[in-house]
Amino acid sequence: xxxxxYLRQTLRDNQAAVVPPGARKPTSRYTLERKEGRSVTIAHxxxxxxxxxxxxxxxxxxxxxxxxRLGLEDALENEIINGDGTGDRxxxxxxxxxxQLQA
Numbered sequence: 687x688x689x690x691x692y693l694r695q696t697l698r699d700n701q702a703a704v705v706p707p708g709a710r711k712p713t714s715r716y717t718l719e720r721k722e723g724r725s726v727t728i729a730h731x732x733x734x735x736x737x738x739x740x741x742x743x744x745x746x747x748x749x750x751x752x753x754x755r756l757g758l759e760d761a762l763e764n765e766i767i768n769g770d771g772t773g774d775r776x777x778x779x780x781x782x783x784x785x786q787l788q789a
Contacts, residue, residue, distance in 0.1 A: 688725040693718040726774045728761045730754065 697717035705711050769776030
C-alpha cells in the first residue's frame, strides 16, 4: 500500500483588520502539522452474470457498471464523513476534534 503525507491545519488565528497608513499591522498565526496517510482499497463485486444475459440485454452491462460505481462512491462518501480511523478505515470529518456542526 502506498504511503503519502499531507499538512493539516491545527491553528487558525486570523487577525486581519483595517489598518491606518503607517500603523503596525496585526500578525495572524496559522499552524500546520505533517500527517501520514496510506492508500486503502474500497471494493465490491456483483454476483455472476451470464454472458447470455449480457448479450441478450445490451444495457445490462452499463446498468451493472453504474450500480457498482455508485456503490463505491457511497462507500467513499461514508468513510469521508463517518470513518472512525480504526484499521483501514478513514478518519472521517465526524471523528476529527474541532469539527463544527452547521445548520
